[in-house]
Amino acid sequence: MRRTMVAGNWKMYGTRASVAELLSGLGQLALPDSVDVAVIPPSLFINQAIAELHGTSIAVGAQNCAVEANQGALTGEIASSQLVDAGCTLVLVGHSERRQVIGETDEVLCRKFAAAQASGLVPVLCIGETLEQREAGKTLEVVGAQLSSVIAAVGIEAFTSAVVAYEPVWAIGTGLTASPQQAQEVHAAIRSQLAKESAEVARGVRLLYGGSVKAANAVELFGMPDIDGGLIGGASLNADEFGAICRAAGN
Numbered sequence: 001m002r003r004t005m006v007a008g009n010w011k012m013y014g015t016r017a018s019v020a021e022l023l024s025g026l027g028q029l030a031l032p033d034s035v036d037v038a039v040i041p042p043s044l045f046i047n048q049a050i051a052e053l054h055g056t057s058i059a060v061g062a063q064n065c066a067v068e069a070n071q072g073a074l075t076g077e078i079a080s081s082q083l084v085d086a087g088c089t090l091v092l093v094g095h096s097e098r099r100q101v102i103g104e105t106d107e108v109l110c111r112k113f114a115a116a117q118a119s120g121l122v123p124v125l126c127i128g129e130t131l132e133q134r135e136a137g138k139t140l141e142v143v144g145a146q147l148s149s150v151i152a153a154v155g156i157e158a159f160t161s162a163v164v165a166y167e168p169v170w171a172i173g174t175g176l177t178a179s180p181q182q183a184q185e186v187h188a189a190i191r192s193q194l195a196k197e198s199a200e201v202a203r204g205v206r207l208l209y210g211g212s213v214k215a216a217n218a219v220e221l222f223g224m225p226d227i228d229g230g231l232i233g234g235a236s237l238n239a240d241e242f243g244a245i246c247r248a249a250g251n
Ligand code: 13P
Pocket: 009, 095, 167, 171, 172, 173, 174, 175, 210, 211, 212, 213, 231, 232, 233, 234, 235
């Protein structure tokens, strides 16, 4: 059975004071044992999160890593091995904000995926279509192409220790959530695409949904057969709301 996972992507939010308050709230949450919970702060706050969450069941991840696994002369980047050294266990790869705003290409994010795994981090590969692509009926084609470029680069077996997050771009930070049926349709397509390469890998890989998940819509989304949890943005900045989403995942 796949364990449910809920990860909070804090994006570029937080000050020392607000992060201290959020971490203190997270530390007090009663979380379901059946759910893997993680937070993904800006890199500036990773050490603080690891120190404050020590002794809890909450894992800490990073939002990005370098294309190289090992430390070296690469100004402004953080190597996946450095993230492991700090205590991170996962890293986002290919978030739509990085694809669209930073211009991260499939080639670059495939290298990051491989670097992350070479260091022992679990990459959380983010894929999703824009509104324009959905309205043109191209959702499955776009998401399928994003996934196949990574399968081609790293091989299907790499997905035994990776997570895939389906995040429709039009649902991120907009308050527009994909309906459970819309999300399930894409999740099922992702799983069947993986199954064409390996039925076993496809059965085991966790597929998270991201895009305006809140406590109020989490139960329905997480109830779908191919949705194994969520990647939460805005709602993860509030400890109580995030805790409620984690509990919804535990139901
Ligand atoms: P929101 O939950 O704020 O829509 O963000 C989703 C997201 O991008 C998580 O990575």
